Amino acid sequence: MTIKLYGAALSPFVRKTRVALALKGIEFESVHVDPTSPPEGYEKISPMKRIPALEVDGQYLADSAAICAWMEKTQPEPALYPSNAMEMGQAIWFERFVDYDLAMRCTFAVFRNRVVMRLIGKECDEEKVQHALTTTIPPLFAYLDKALDGREFLVGDSITIADIALASQMVNFKHGGESIDPAKYPNLAAHTERMHALAPFAKTIEKESGFIQKVMG
Numbered sequence: 001m002t003i004k005l006y007g008a009a010l011s012p013f014v015r016k017t018r019v020a021l022a023l024k025g026i027e028f029e030s031v032h033v034d035p036t037s038p039p040e041g042y043e044k045i046s047p048m049k050r051i052p053a054l055e056v057d058g059q060y061l062a063d064s065a066a067i068c069a070w071m072e073k074t075q076p077e078p079a080l081y082p083s084n085a086m087e088m089g090q091a092i093w094f095e096r097f098v099d100y101d102l103a104m105r106c107t108f109a110v111f112r113n114r115v116v117m118r119l120i121g122k123e124c125d126e127e128k129v130q131h132a133l134t135t136t137i138p139p140l141f142a143y144l145d146k147a148l149d150g151r152e153f154l155v156g157d158s159i160t161i162a163d164i165a166l167a168s169q170m171v172n173f174k175h176g177g178e179s180i181d182p183a184k185y186p187n188l189a190a191h192t193e194r195m196h197a198l199a200p201f202a203k204t205i206e207k208e209s210g211f212i213q214k215v216m217g
């Protein structure tokens, strides 16, 4: 099986996919795609021209959730989705919540302004960042903190796609110069720390942080 992952290093959705591939022990080749200027014909690979996209022996899949679902069927161990029906639904809910609602407020407001805008030579809209930090993010962090109360993982008793998706967005939060306040959100802060200490996250965080420091000074 020949597998190619189309994406860019700092995308939380690509990172989520890379970490899941690493946990499953699936070998793949990375193909760089800049989402701001995708290559000619990229819509044949990813219809909305987004990253990540996956190529498996000449067949294509777009969207991190679709790619991770493919992965689970292809390489069931270690399981990244619960076997219990309700827990499975909950894991999918958290994955969706994080990839859409949280990403919109954290990655697309904080990281995009503080990092991406600077990388492409544009101004950071700090007002937008502050609005997210003080108004739109706190209720979502409070919800996640409560969901993690007394638990190591968001769902069940082992790592699922929900934990990977959440920790991946939190890498971008960190890259954006922010951290989770352990006094306000102790469970979320501890979960993030635990997840980021796992080898596939630790390795990528080190590499990405080095890159960000180099280009942003």
Ligand SMILES: N[C@@H](CCC(=O)N[C@@H](CS)C(=O)NCC(=O)O)C(=O)O
Pocket (backbone or CB within 6 Å): 011, 012, 013, 035, 036, 048, 049, 050, 051, 052, 062, 063, 064, 065, 099
């Ligand atoms: N729900 C998608 C989100 C993917 C996404 O928004 N990727 C961004 C980069 S982080 C992208 O490709 N943006 C380009 C665009 O939307 O045109 C997933 O999980 O794969």
